[in-house]
Amino acid sequence: MAEQQTILLVDDEHEFCELLRMRLESDGYCVQTAENGEDGLAQAVDDPPHLILLDVMMPGIDGIETLQRLKADERTKHVPVIMLTAKGDAKSVFAAKKHGGKAYLVKPCLPGDLLDQVRRNILR
Amino acid sequence: MKTEEINTLFVEDSPGDARLIQELLSEEKRGLFRVTRAVTLEETLDKLSNTRFDVVILDLNLPDSAGLETYSKVQKHHPALPVVVLTGYDDQQFATLALQQGAQDYLVKGSVGHGLLVRSLLYAIERKRIEERLRRLNEELEQRVTERTVELTNFVGQLEHEIAVRKRAERTKDEFLSMVSHELRTPLSIAKEGIDLLLDRVPGEINAKQERVLSLAKRNMDRLGRIINNLLNISRMETGRLQMKLETIDFCELIHELHDTFQKRAHEKGIRIQVETEQDSIMIQADRDGIMEVLTNITDNAIKFTQRGGVRLSVEDHLDTLQCIIADTGVGIPSESLPKIFDKFEQFHRDIIRGEKGTGLGLAISRDIIEWHGGSIWVDSEPNKGTTFTFRLPKAPSRPVSRTGGREERQPVK
Numbered sequence: 001m002a003e004q005q006t007i008l009l010v011d012d013e014h015e016f017c018e019l020l021r022m023r024l025e026s027d028g029y030c031v032q033t034a035e036n037g038e039d040g041l042a043q044a045v046d047d048p049p050h051l052i053l054l055d056v057m058m059p060g061i062d063g064i065e066t067l068q069r070l071k072a073d074e075r076t077k078h079v080p081v082i083m084l085t086a087k088g089d090a091k092s093v094f095a096a097k098k099h100g101g102k103a104y105l106v107k108p109c110l111p112g113d114l115l116d117q118v119r120r121n122i123l124r
Numbered sequence: 125m126k127t128e129e130i131n132t133l134f135v136e137d138s139p140g141d142a143r144l145i146q147e148l149l150s151e152e153k154r155g156l157f158r159v160t161r162a163v164t165l166e167e168t169l170d171k172l173s174n175t176r177f178d179v180v181i182l183d184l185n186l187p188d189s190a191g192l193e194t195y196s197k198v199q200k201h202h203p204a205l206p207v208v209v210l211t212g213y214d215d216q217q218f219a220t221l222a223l224q225q226g227a228q229d230y231l232v233k234g235s236v237g238h239g240l241l242v243r244s245l246l247y248a249i250e251r252k253r254i255e256e257r258l259r260r261l262n263e264e265l266e267q268r269v270t271e272r273t274v275e276l277t278n279f280v281g282q283l284e285h286e287i288a289v290r291k292r293a294e295r296t297k298d299e300f301l302s303m304v305s306h307e308l309r310t311p312l313s314i315a316k317e318g319i320d321l322l323l324d325r326v327p328g329e330i331n332a333k334q335e336r337v338l339s340l341a342k343r344n345m346d347r348l349g350r351i352i353n354n355l356l357n358i359s360r361m362e363t364g365r366l367q368m369k370l371e372t373i374d375f376c377e378l379i380h381e382l383h384d385t386f387q388k389r390a391h392e393k394g395i396r397i398q399v400e401t402e403q404d405s406i407m408i409q410a411d412r413d414g415i416m417e418v419l420t421n422i423t424d425n426a427i428k429f430t431q432r433g434g435v436r437l438s439v440e441d442h443l444d445t446l447q448c449i450i451a452d453t454g455v456g457i458p459s460e461s462l463p464k465i466f467d468k469f470e471q472f473h474r475d476i477i478r479g480e481k482g483t484g485l486g487l488a489i490s491r492d493i494i495e496w497h498g499g500s501i502w503v504d505s506e507p508n509k510g511t512t513f514t515f516r517l518p519k520a521p522s523r524p525v526s527r528t529g530g531r532e533e534r535q536p537v538k
Contacts, residue, residue: 013310019317026326057306086309108313108349111320 005122006030006047010040010066011055011084016107020053020114027115029122037061041069044076050123054101056085056092064095071100080121084109129155132245133177135162136210137186141233145181145210151238157245165189165197172202179249180207182227192221199226206252208244210236228252305356309349316345354485357417368411368496370521375406375415375446379437382419386435390427396434397427406441408519414493415517418501421486422450422513429511430454445499447516456507465503466491497521 007029011017014035021031032049034040036058044052052070056063063083070076083096086107096104102121105114132149136142142161149157160175162168165188172180184194195209208229209222219230228248231241319342322330330338383399390397426435433453440447457465466487494501494515501515 013314016310016314016317019314019321022321022326023317023324026324086306086313107309108316108345111317111324 004028004030005050005124006032007118007122008032008034008040008044008049008052010034010037010052010058010063012036012058013055023111023114024118027118029118037063037066037069040066041073041076044070044079045073048076048079050079051118051121052079052081053084053118054081056083056096064092064099067096067099067101078123080123082117082121129158130178130245130249131176132157132159133162133168133171133175133180134159135165135168135180135186136183137163138183141183141212144233145236145241148236148238148241152242156242163187165194168198169201172198172205177205179245180205181210181245182207184209184211184222192218192225195222195225195227204252204256206248208248301356305352308352312345312348312352316342316349319345351485354489357485357489368414368493370409371412372407373410373412373415375408375410375439375448376401376403377405378412378416378419379439379448382416382423383437385420386423386427390435393427393430395427395430395432397423398434398436400436400438401440403439403441406439406446406519408446408517409521410497410517411493414496418490418493418515419448419450421490425486426450426452426454426511426513433510442516444520445516445518447514449512449514451510451512453510456509456511457503457505458507459505462503462505466501 005028007024009017009020009024009031011020011033012035017033017035021033024031032043032047034043037060040052040054043049054063054066058066061069063085067081067083070079070081077100080102081100083092083101083104084107085092085104093104103117105117134142134145134149136145146159146161149159160171160177162171163186165186168180168182168186171177180198182195182198184191186194189197195207198205198207203226206228207226208231209219209227210231210233211218212233214232214235222230228251229244231244236244319338321327323335323338323342379399379401383397386397423435423437430452431454435450435452438449438451440449491501494517497517498521499515499517501513503511503513505511
């Protein structure tokens with residue numbers, strides 16, 4: 001059996017993190033969580049995960065900026081990032097695509113869609 | 125009658141000339157003219173300011189003033205007073221100048237008889253009265269034009285102000301809605317994820333009764349999610365801020381994508397969904413997301429309301445336009461509901477299938493999107509036989525169609 005893949009989940013909503021962790025763990029992933037952009041960045045640099053799920057609207061540095069910094073850092077730029085947000089406007093989608101986000105999921109999203117995107121993009 | 129007496133100021137410095145004219149006037153037997161004489165310009169102006177005269181007979185050459193200047197001075201102080209110039213010069217050019225400056229008549233001493241003098245004076249009074257009336261009318265008209273111009277300018281200013289206020293309000297509303305939608309979606313997504321987890325048995329097994337309760341909750345959360353999306357879209361549409369832009373897309377590709385999206389759901393429901401096109405590709409200029417939303421809205425309804433048979437998606441290439449038909453073999457729409465089907469918040473199936481409620485906005489949004497492209501959409505339906513939605517799109521919309529606020533009440537329903 002291959003090494004367990006790690007997913008870093010960055011979202012300021014604890015409860016959402018808790019549920020999503022349950023979902024992802026039941027699908028066999030190891031889940032780390034961070035509640036803001038800075039914390040997420042620090043964890044990602046410290047121990048790069050196989051995939052990052054990143055919320056867009058967070059206090060402090062927002063998801064788009066976090067994404068930019070992840071992509072600008074040699075240690076994390078190879079990690080695929082999926083943006084997760086309740087804000088489905090064209091501007092954020094465009095910004096996410098422009099800065100190298102792999103996918104953009106609008107909450108509430110179908111569990112199937114989320115796992116699909118995770119499986120498709122996670123590093124092997 | 126005394127009241128009809130014409131109060132005449134006769135300005136003449138030469139006593140001989142004065143007598144001559146006064147004799148001419150006294151020949152007037154009806155006693156029409158009451159004549160007052162003045163000798164100098166100063167005296168003339170003095171008398172004119174103290175007494176109301178009906179007409180002035182004016183010699184131009186006086187001890188204290190000469191030539192046309194004499195007339196000008198009188199006219200300047202009493203513009204509404206008719207003046208007949210009487211001089212010793214018989215000079216046509218001089219006469220014309222005097223008339224151009226407003227004198228009513230120009231008479232030459234020695235060539236004036238009783239009849240001519242009286243007629244000249246009477247006509248002078250009448251003509252001046254008409255001139256004055258015209259002048260007043262003209263002034264009133266100008267005054268009114270000025271007033272209206274001011275009103276109009278104020279109105280335009282008000283309008284501009286209102287437009288600015290409204291634009292600001294729309295922007296605020298848009299930001300507000302975007303914020304609200306975020307605030308609504310976040311707790312909704314958490315609640316939904318919780319229910320999804322339970323239904324997927326991630327935390328543990330559930331029994332059939334529990335599953336039914338959770339399914340009901342889930343369905344209504346999905347519905348709430350759709351309502352939030354549609355409200356946001358409608359609001360963006362109405363403020364003209366749903367940004368659509370034309371790009372070249374392959375319509376057939378879109379239809380196949382649509383087919384793939386809904387195939388699983390149709391299969392689960394035991395109905396067919398099939399694509400019929402004769403072409404491999406039909407390239408058109410359209411907003412991809414907008415058209416996809418229309419197709420999704422209609423197909424979603426078609427599958428929802430079809431229990432047997434299936435849904436057929438077909439595309440026809442008509443030179444400059446394309447026609448897309450989405451036909452189902454579902455419950456159909458009662459004929460009385462057809463004319464209102466594209467209106468906002470119309471839920472034509474409300475009572476037909478329990479639990480299958482939409483937001484009543486999908487078709488209104490669809491029509492907006494199709495009309496933005498310069499196309500049209502209509503529906504045919506027969507209860508218990510099925511429903512057919514048809515829309516036609518120009519392949520290359522000639523205009524970047526600007527949306528007008530109020531939609532004309534056109535019902536493209538056959």
